[in-house]
Amino acid sequence: MKLIMTHEVTGLGAPGDVVEVRDGYGRNYLLPRGLAVKWTRGGQKQVDQIKRARQARDIRGLDEAKEIAEQLGGMNVRLTQRAGHGGRLFGSVTSSKVAEAVKEAGGPEIDKRRVEIRNPIKSVGEHQVTVRLHPEVSATVSLEVVGS
Template sequence: MKLILTTEVSGLGAPGDIVEVKDGYGRNYLIPRGFAIRWTRGAESQVASLKKARAAREIRDLGSAKEVAGQLGALKVRLKTRAGESGRLFGSITTGDIADAVKAAGGPQLDRRRIEIGNAIKSVGTHKVSVRLHPEVAATLDVEVVAG
């Protein structure tokens, strides 16, 4: 199935990319959630203009993405949450929680969809989190989870 992505999908592509995916993945996941639309010749011409605008924006944003990555590297992020006596959390830390904690720590406003947590954060301690700021720039952020 040939689709045009409308939002960034991790591991698949960026908005405006034309991708070939399995029928079930496209029909049951990407299209209903608004992540993609069906490919047509008319939509392909719109994709060309989207890509041109995105390319101009990315060139301009590469320098600022590197600057934000430097800010995130120097930032100390602490999250207070409820935990049991053994250090296991009641629930888990989400990307939205991390985005809010970065903002509260004086960092830049981050889109929660660009934050990638390797393994679910379900315990107290320091955890590494990746933030995709640009297709060429990813920052690693240390998040300290404390019982509160």
């Protein structure tokens, strides 16, 4: 099945990429979640529009991505969340909250879609979060979650 990616899926493609996937994966996962649309000849206009939007918000180059990765690598970000007894959070930490916390800590503005949280953060303490800045560059941010 040939699809046009509308959102980034790790290991598959970025918005605007035309990918070939198995029918079941496309029909049961990518299409219902809005991560991709079916490829058509007329879909090339969509591809061009998505790529223009992606270029506008992407970090311009590898050098800039490396600079930002250095900034993020040295940062300690503190995030305050409501927590119950034993340090368990009400809800979990989302990628948008991490992006806001980085900005508030004096770091660069990052897109929430670039933040990868491998395991859900549901407790107070130190956690590591990965930020994909460029296909070749990613940074690890130390996140300290504090209960309120």
